[in-house]
Amino acid sequence: MSNAPSLLFINQHYAPDLASTAQHLRDLAEHLAADGFEVHVFCSRGHYLSGEMDVPAEETRNGVHVHRVRTTAFGRESTLGRIADYASFFLQVLWWLLTGPRYDAVVSLTTPPLLPVAMAMAHRLRGQPYGIWSMDLHPEAEQALGMVESDGPLGSVLQGLADWSYRRAAFTVDLGPHMKARIRAKGVPPDRVHTIPVWSKKEEVHPIPSNDNPLMEDLGLADKFVVMYSGNAGLGHRFDEVLRAANHFDGHPDIRFLFVGSGPRREEIEAFAERRELSNLTYLDYFPRDQIKYSLSLADVHLLTLRRSFSGIAVPGKLYGILAAGRPVLMVGPEASDSADTIRRHEVGAVIDPAHYKRNGTATEAVIETITDLYQHPERRRTLGERGREVFLEHFEQETCCDQWAALLRQEVGAP
CATH class of the missing domain: 3.40.50.2000 (Glycogen Phosphorylase B;)
Structure with a gap:
């Protein structure tokens, strides 16, 4: 690795996939790479909807080092298929974190659900520092849908693991004050929670008569x-x-x-x-x-x-x-x-x-x-x-929001 601060972002999806998290992660990763950070992304080859993308396992896209792994690719058509996709990716993430290179910081998104738990386990076993980009909250989402009983045994275990992973993170980025309040309720100190909204690009989306x-x-x-x-x-x-x-x-x-x-x-x-x-x-x-x-x-x-x-x-x-x-x-x-x-x-x-x-x-x-x-x-x-x-x-323009990310990461891992 170079002398620049090394970052690893982990999310199930990445460009050229059309998932919103994939596109926002690409925007941020390329912005940080242009800003002097050494940026890596760990993701799957699976499409957001279903099937597998025809993309290489390793490539450098616009300065970002992309590492893709094969997982099941049932897609979003069935709950069991989605769980299989989540589990197969989660296990490979955990293996990579425990046996692969160390980074100055790992940043976990929240696809699949409970992905930050893998970061917390790697932190516990290997001392790998990490942050969380909280695109949404799990298992709160599953509880809100009635898929998991919040006061049942499974719900209590999942909630406990999620809260533990947030408390162990060096920093968390939320998307707004209401999400911040939920994260703070997990016992996360206020100085570790930062609000940065997601964005669009001014040249990519603009009014068309x-x-x-x-x-x-x-x-x-x-x-x-x-x-x-x-x-x-x-x-x-x-x-x-x-x-x-x-x-x-x-x-x-x-x-x-x-x-x-x-x-x-x-x-x-x-x-x-x-x-x-x-x-x-x-x-x-x-x-x-x-x-x-x-x-x-x-x-x-x-x-x-x-x-x-x-x-x-x-x-x-x-x-x-x-x-x-x-x-x-x-x-x-x-x-x-x-x-x-x-x-x-x-x-x-x-x-x-x-x-x-x-x-x-x-x-x-x-x-x-x-x-x-x-x-x-x-x-x-x-x-x-x-x-x-x-x-x-x-x-809410990309440059504004990504500059806020860059400032936070300089504070956390040092300047490029």
């Missing part, structure tokens, strides 16, 4: 008002109010609902549209990264949703792409969450918290009213979108 967007004609959306959900339709998101709103607007001459991406709830959303024979809802696969600026600019308003139980557990990164694209955001989810705080503090959209609506269906009515209001007032949409772009450039 409708007349300059080739996807408008390709998708038959010219002169339509597009309500868009882009990204992972995950188990931590909620869609009841959104789908009922789509059903309400079916037959409207202008309003269209567009879903882009995939996820475990895609089949449920498509089944709803098929059952109701909706003519105004389309679901498309992910666009390549070089087309994201066109994809996100299709929307007149973007949707962001979150289950109440996931507040502080997950912080949807799609918000920053929405702001970068200069579009207003309509969030359906808890006001007491990191995403809602950002939207309300910077006045870049609307937050509808279903818990505030006592009568069944009134949250759906609020969603319908908000969409109608934005449809009828293009100047308001433009103002919200322009403010969103300004907020993005100031707080």
Whole structure:
């Protein structure tokens, strides 16, 4: 190894995979490599969705040394397949940490769940220092979904291991104050927890006028008002109010609902549209990264949703792409969450918290009213979108966030 501080990032996915964690890790790793750090990434060859990528086991990409291992590659279609993928990667991570090179610091992301536990074990057995990039919290996510009983034997063991791994870390990076509060509750000292949001790139995602967007004609959306959900339709998101709103607007001459991406709830959303024979809802696969600026600019308003139980557990990164694209955001989810705080503090959209609506269906009515209001007032949409772009450039642009990471790592392991 060189004299530069050596860093190893560990995550199940890495570029060219399309997973959000893979893309953000690539951005940060390449930024740090250009900044003088010696950067390594340990990941699998598996695709985020399923199957294996045709990529080399070892390569240097834009200054980053990438080490890929073969794992099972069942993908996200079944719980058992996902657990097998997680376990096969976890075991290889632990072997690498115990027998491979030592680094000035290892940084663990949170895919697969409980990955930081492998870091804590290596720290205990080998003295390898580590930090955690907390993209989400486990097993809190599984508990929130009812997959693991929080007060049951398995839940208690998993929670104990997770909390232990966070307390042993030299530093943890959270995505917002609500997540920070959950991490602090594990017994982590306040000086070891740092908030750095995820990001988009200003040159990669920016507002595209409708007349300059080739996807408008390709998708038959010219002169339509597009309500868009882009990204992972995950188990931590909620869609009841959104789908009922789509059903309400079916037959409207202008309003269209567009879903882009995939996820475990895609089949449920498509089944709803098929059952109701909706003519105004389309679901498309992910666009390549070089087309994201066109994809996100299709929307007149973007949707962001979150289950109440996931507040502080997950912080949807799609918000920053929405702001970068200069579009207003309509969030359906808890006001007491990191995403809602950002939207309300910077006045870049609307937050509808279903818990505030006592009568069944009134949250759906609020969603319908908000969409109608934005449809009828293009100047308001433009103002919200322009403010969103300004907020993005100031707080959530890649260079800004990666510079914060570089400063933290200089503090932890020394300057290049």
